[in-house]
Amino acid sequence: MSEYETAERVGIDELLERVRSGLDRIEPRTAHEAHEAGDALLVDTRYAALRERDGLIPGALVVERNELEWRLDPLGSHRAPQADSHDLRVVVFCNEGYASSLAAASLRQLGLHRATDVIGGFQAWKAAGLPVLLPSPRT
Numbered sequence: 001m002s003e004y005e006t007a008e009r010v011g012i013d014e015l016l017e018r019v020r021s022g023l024d025r026i027e028p029r030t031a032h033e034a035h036e037a038g039d040a041l042l043v044d045t046r047y048a049a050l051r052e053r054d055g056l057i058p059g060a061l062v063v064e065r066n067e068l069e070w071r072l073d074p075l076g077s078h079r080a081p082q083a084d085s086h087d088l089r090v091v092v093f094c095n096e097g098y099a100s101s102l103a104a105a106s107l108r109q110l111g112l113h114r115a116t117d118v119i120g121g122f123q124a125w126k127a128a129g130l131p132v133l134l135p136s137p138r139t
Contacts, residue, residue: 016098019105023116028125031091031118035059040089041082043072045103046122050095055132057093057125068103073110089114097121
């Protein structure tokens, strides 16, 4: 019997609650201030259509969710240049702050002990009036 066959069954809402209890989730303004101070790497995991529709956070590293662990593992052969230490404070964004919690928990399993996410995701960042590079209008 594999570990998956004997693992406790849990719904996504409960899993999300458990994951979040182990994160120090932060508000958008706190993320912005940490980034401006050079104390956080902002990572945008939203898919391309959302980035094209809503814009980008200036200075954020864009990493599709399916590549996140490979790009941010400091020991990985496919890591982004910014992912140079397990002490790196990584702040993950998704669109509304759900998938980013699961992503931050995954990064913590890789040893990135300061990984967290933004409460409310990109939409909360935008609603707070924080900087956004708007997409160019299509002609």
